Amino acid sequence: MKSRALQPESFLITREPYYEAQGEEISLFEKAYRNLIPVLLKGPTGCGKTRFMEHMAWRLQRPLITVSCHDDLTASDLVGRYLITADQTVWMDGPLAQAVRCGGICYLDEIVEARKDTTVVIHPLADDRRLLPIEKTGEVLAAPAEFGLAISYNPGYQSVLKDLKQSTRQRFVALEFHYPSPDLEQKIVDHESGVGAERAAKLVRFAAMTRNLKGSGLEEGASTRLLVHAAKLMVSGVSAPYACQSAIAQALTDDPEMIAAINELSRSLF
Amino acid sequence: MTATGDTGDTQRALSAAMLEDRLDEMLDAVLSIRRSTATAAAALAGLARADQDYACHWIEVIAKTNPELAYHFASHVTAAITRMRREDSDAWIIEAMDTYDKLGLYPAVAVLADAESFAAVRDGQARTATLEASAPMLELFLQGLSGRKLKLAPSERLYTDTTTLFLPARLAVLPTRDANRMLYKIMATHLWAQGWFGTFRGDPRALRAEWERYAEPERAAQLFCALETIRLDACLERELPGLYRELRTLRTEVPAAWKEACAPLAKKGASVDDTHQAVAALYGGALPVAPVYQGIIDVDAVVQAMGERIQQERAALQNALAKLAGGQSHTPPPDARFTVSEEPGPQGEVQLMLDGQLLAAPPDVQNLLQSIFQDLGGIPDEYLVAAGDGGYAPDNEKRAEDVWKGTYHEDGAFLYNEWDHRREHYRKDWCVLRELDVHPVHDAFVRETLRKYAGLSARLRKTFEALRGENAVQRRRKNGDDIDFDALVDALADLKSGRELGDRLFLRSRRIARNIAVMLMVDMSGSTKGWINDAERESLVLLSEALEILGDRYAIYGFSGTTRKRCELYRVKEFAEPYTDLVRARISGIRPQDYTRMGVAIRHLCKRLDQVDARTKLLITLSDGKPDDYDGYRGEYGIEDTRQALLEAKRSGIHAFCITIDHDARAYLPHMYGPANYVLIDDVRKLPLKISDIYRHLTS
Ligand SMILES: Nc1ncnc2c1ncn2[C@@H]1O[C@H](COP(=O)(O)OP(=O)(O)OP(=O)(O)O)[C@@H](O)[C@H]1O
Numbered sequence: 001m002k003s004r005a006l007q008p009e010s011f012l013i014t015r016e017p018y019y020e021a022q023g024e025e026i027s028l029f030e031k032a033y034r035n036l037i038p039v040l041l042k043g044p045t046g047c048g049k050t051r052f053m054e055h056m057a058w059r060l061q062r063p064l065i066t067v068s069c070h071d072d073l074t075a076s077d078l079v080g081r082y083l084i085t086a087d088q089t090v091w092m093d094g095p096l097a098q099a100v101r102c103g104g105i106c107y108l109d110e111i112v113e114a115r116k117d118t119t120v121v122i123h124p125l126a127d128d129r130r131l132l133p134i135e136k137t138g139e140v141l142a143a144p145a146e147f148g149l150a151i152s153y154n155p156g157y158q159s160v161l162k163d164l165k166q167s168t169r170q171r172f173v174a175l176e177f178h179y180p181s182p183d184l185e186q187k188i189v190d191h192e193s194g195v196g197a198e199r200a201a202k203l204v205r206f207a208a209m210t211r212n213l214k215g216s217g218l219e220e221g222a223s224t225r226l227l228v229h230a231a232k233l234m235v236s237g238v239s240a241p242y243a244c245q246s247a248i249a250q251a252l253t254d255d256p257e258m259i260a261a262i263n264e265l266s267r268s269l270f
Numbered sequence: 271m272t273a274t275g276d277t278g279d280t281q282r283a284l285s286a287a288m289l290e291d292r293l294d295e296m297l298d299a300v301l302s303i304r305r306s307t308a309t310a311a312a313a314l315a316g317l318a319r320a321d322q323d324y325a326c327h328w329i330e331v332i333a334k335t336n337p338e339l340a341y342h343f344a345s346h347v348t349a350a351i352t353r354m355r356r357e358d359s360d361a362w363i364i365e366a367m368d369t370y371d372k373l374g375l376y377p378a379v380a381v382l383a384d385a386e387s388f389a390a391v392r393d394g395q396a397r398t399a400t401l402e403a404s405a406p407m408l409e410l411f412l413q414g415l416s417g418r419k420l421k422l423a424p425s426e427r428l429y430t431d432t433t434t435l436f437l438p439a440r441l442a443v444l445p446t447r448d449a450n451r452m453l454y455k456i457m458a459t460h461l462w463a464q465g466w467f468g469t470f471r472g473d474p475r476a477l478r479a480e481w482e483r484y485a486e487p488e489r490a491a492q493l494f495c496a497l498e499t500i501r502l503d504a505c506l507e508r509e510l511p512g513l514y515r516e517l518r519t520l521r522t523e524v525p526a527a528w529k530e531a532c533a534p535l536a537k538k539g540a541s542v543d544d545t546h547q548a549v550a551a552l553y554g555g556a557l558p559v560a561p562v563y564q565g566i567i568d569v570d571a572v573v574q575a576m577g578e579r580i581q582q583e584r585a586a587l588q589n590a591l592a593k594l595a596g597g598q599s600h601t602p603p604p605d606a607r608f609t610v611s612e613e614p615g616p617q618g619e620v621q622l623m624l625d626g627q628l629l630a631a632p633p634d635v636q637n638l639l640q641s642i643f644q645d646l647g648g649i650p651d652e653y654l655v656a657a658g659d660g661g662y663a664p665d666n667e668k669r670a671e672d673v674w675k676g677t678y679h680e681d682g683a684f685l686y687n688e689w690d691h692r693r694e695h696y697r698k699d700w701c702v703l704r705e706l707d708v709h710p711v712h713d714a715f716v717r718e719t720l721r722k723y724a725g726l727s728a729r730l731r732k733t734f735e736a737l738r739g740e741n742a743v744q745r746r747r748k749n750g751d752d753i754d755f756d757a758l759v760d761a762l763a764d765l766k767s768g769r770e771l772g773d774r775l776f777l778r779s780r781r782i783a784r785n786i787a788v789m790l791m792v793d794m795s796g797s798t799k800g801w802i803n804d805a806e807r808e809s810l811v812l813l814s815e816a817l818e819i820l821g822d823r824y825a826i827y828g829f830s831g832t833t834r835k836r837c838e839l840y841r842v843k844e845f846a847e848p849y850t851d852l853v854r855a856r857i858s859g860i861r862p863q864d865y866t867r868m869g870v871a872i873r874h875l876c877k878r879l880d881q882v883d884a885r886t887k888l889l890i891t892l893s894d895g896k897p898d899d900y901d902g903y904r905g906e907y908g909i910e911d912t913r914q915a916l917l918e919a920k921r922s923g924i925h926a927f928c929i930t931i932d933h934d935a936r937a938y939l940p941h942m943y944g945p946a947n948y949v950l951i952d953d954v955r956k957l958p959l960k961i962s963d964i965y966r967h968l969t970s
């Protein structure tokens with residue numbers, strides 16, 4: 001039995017990921033990391049959580065290992081499993097074990113999507129024990145000081161079947177994300193797409209209009225991500241209203257009346 | 271007569287002679303030597319074959335009713351179908367037949383003879399846009415523009431009171447329906463612009479005062495409207511250039527003599543004062559033609575609506591500030607000082623400060639500030655004083671205790687605590703609650719509801735069936751439909767490393783057994799009388815149908831009562847009870863009763879839910895707003911007790927979800943429902959349409 005070596009360098013981010021801070025989140029994350037406290041990122045979709053993690057991993061010079069959680073994710077998918085090769089079995093670390101071994105930062109995206117019995121494997125790792133027991137091999141990994149754990153969660157969900165357990169959430173320092181303030185968001189959209197300040201400002205204004213409709217038929221307004229998408233289409237020559245319609249309106253809802261209203265809003269701006 | 275075997279032949283137009291033969295055959299009964307079908311046939315011969323067939327078909331049909339009518343039809347039909355689109359000529363024929371049925375031959379012949387005016391009316395209809403059809407999209411559009419919800423209502427006059435925009439019920443001014451729809455949008459945006467760009471800012475009565483300085487105030491008012499339109503057009507050009515491109519096509523020429531006086535109106539930052547100055551400069555001259563989208567200004571309506579809103583918002587803001595400053599206790603420290611920054615924020619928004627520090631206001635507070643700013647042009651200092659609503663006066667406990675004695679040991683009564691937020695503790699056994707039965711009413715209500723929403727029902731059935739049938743793959747089963755390769759690989763690995771071969775190697779797909787129990791708690795207070803009660807009952811019918819498909823267990827109770835000693839819950843359906851005709855009759859029998867004491871109802875129904883064994887327990891409340899009872903259960907007291915009851919529910923593992931029917935998103939809702947999720951339905955008629963979707967969303 002031999003374990004396959006992992007090349008953590010491959011997860012190292014070498015170029016600075018572009019990130020505009022919304023507030024104190026960078027220094028707070030650093031402090032939590034230095035104090036060995038795991039972090040919970042809350043916020044609506046597409047507001048920069050993943051980008052923030054990439055940026056922090058680069059800043060702290062640690063490999064970043066991201067797992068997108070889904071409802072079929074088992075504990076072995078996180079911790080690891082045996083594989084068979086020609087005539088022997090090989091233990092293969094899962095992403096969480098990899099991160100613990102190499103002192104990386106493990107980011108579990110959309111943690112509520114994972115099954116509850118999967119979520120609990122992070123419990124001993126997320127409190128001051130900082131241990132990851134690997135049942136299959138009988139090993140107990142102790143996380144080095146460099147190891148960091150972060151999870152993300154979108155509280156906008158209304159389904160009662162998808163809520164984060166208290167025993168999970170109370171292990172984390174929480175960072176709340178919102179959509180960036182208008183001038184910041186304009187800068188981001190422009191930087192990510194090269195669409196130019198004027199059209200970026202209009203897109204941001206348009207986003208505010210859709211956010212005004214949250215709760216009145218829209219579950220969520222347009223995210224920064226959608227603005228970047230629309231801006232990129234515009235840079236490639238798609239007309240502004242058509243870019244807004246396909247990248248934003250259609251992505252937000254299927255309700256024809258709502259789509260009509262959103263299209264009118266974008267047409268009135270451009 | 272026609273060659274059916276050859277398709278080429280059926281395409282070719284019939285000749286006049288052939289047509290005359292056919293018409294003679296169909297109209298034989300009313301023909302004579304002096305009356306032939308030659309003219310009609312000659313005209314028809316000029317038409318395409320499809321039109322000829324269409325005409326002949328109808329001649330035949332009408333002849334069966336009355337050959338004389340058919341004869342007249344034959345002589346007008348060519349002109350009519352050349353003039354009208356097919357759907358319009360259909361309508362013209364139906365109209366003539368209807369007239370014949372109701373009024374007899376001669377009026378019907380008159381309809382046929384006057385195809386031209388029928389066509390003209392239809393043309394008008396074809397280009398008419400209605401407010402009813404445009405309103406749903408427009409309301410969303412307007413809310414998107416600025417966040418403040420505006421209502422739309424039909425009216426002969428085009429104006430706004432800043433809460434509602436009054437627009438014509440139908441528009442046919444422009445040549446096509448699309449153009450008239452666009453006109454609706456521009457009219458609405460212009461009225462919105464009056465509010466947003468400060469036509470009424472401060473005191474709207476100042477407008478009238480200005481006009482009254484002139485010899486003819488009415489003329490001054492008209493001039494003001496024209497000039498203000500020019501100012502607002504310029505604002506729209508800057509802020510909504512896309513919309514302005516459409517608006518520009520409808521603008522009227524600004525008279526050359528006006529150009530100079532109007533120049534300042536188009537500048538950025540121009541205010542209503544600039545408009546007043548322009549009025550002063552141009553008063554006395556002739557007025558140009560107003561553009562179609564220009565409305566009028568009704569100062570009294572604005573004064574009234576703004577007055578009400580300002581009071582409401584002031585109280586809401588002060589309340590919200592108290593909570594911001596005081597945290598959980600809601601009693602702000604006496605020295606907490608709120609201000610707004612002199613400089614607006616990056617988007618021109620009002621920025622709230624506490625003790626000189628910028629404060630990130632929650633969205634509801636930000637909306638309030640924005641709305642107040644829009645009305646007043648600033649936030650007056652006295653609005654920034656945190657204060658509770660003081661609606662609560664503790665009742666006379668001694669007297670209450672006396673009456674208490676009589677009911678204490680009564681059979682079938684349940685006692686519940688109530689939360690007193692002032693003292694921060696429970697009043698013990700404070701409420702007496704009884705369960706009663708709803709009086710069943712066996713009528714056509716359920717049947718009619720199902721018919722009314724037949725389309726919706728079918729759609730719901732489909733989505734809910736899909737939900738029920740959701741398949742889940744179970745891994746690592748001892749037996750199943752397929753091999754679980756992950757498990758097999760693991761097992762082989764175990765085997766190779768000297769352990770035992772596991773036996774859980776199969777995948778099994780299985781329907782997820784939904785294990786949900788839901789309690790529906792329905793407001794039966796007096797304020798639900800009318801629309802709301804109907805909508806509640808319709809919603810219950812539709813939701814019950816959906817729940818039956820899903821197989822989720824559910825119970826339905828109505829709640830009402832008067833005072834803490836007479837809290838009542840009305841049983842409509844218990845968990846164990848099947849959905850029978852009796853239950854349907856009880857739904858139909860739900861009638862508005864007295865007051866709304868929500869806390870105790872929540873507590874009792876949670877106890878009922880506790881007794882059910884289910885993995886997920888859900889309490890859905892359906893109410894029309896604020897908790898309210900006769901004996902001091904109102905204002906903050908009622909809100910806090912309701913909130914507390916919802917917190918208790920959450921602690922015992924029950925998910926509460928509140929559906930509120932209210933026109934306005936009241937400021938207290940997020941706080942009261944804080945521990946629960948909630949949704950606001952502003953138009954009660956939409957409730958039946960939405961409730962099943964809400965439920966599906968909640969539980970999938
Ligand atoms: N503060 C920011 N700085 C730089 N880019 C940003 C920022 N916020 C958002 N973005 C842009 O928005 C995009 C979406 O952000 P990201 O993928 O991080 O969202 P997320 O919060 O992880 O969403 P989800 O919850 O859906 O995963 C990024 O790719 C980036 O272009």
Ligand SMILES: [Mg+2]
Pocket residue numbers: 049050051109
């Ligand atoms: Mg992400």
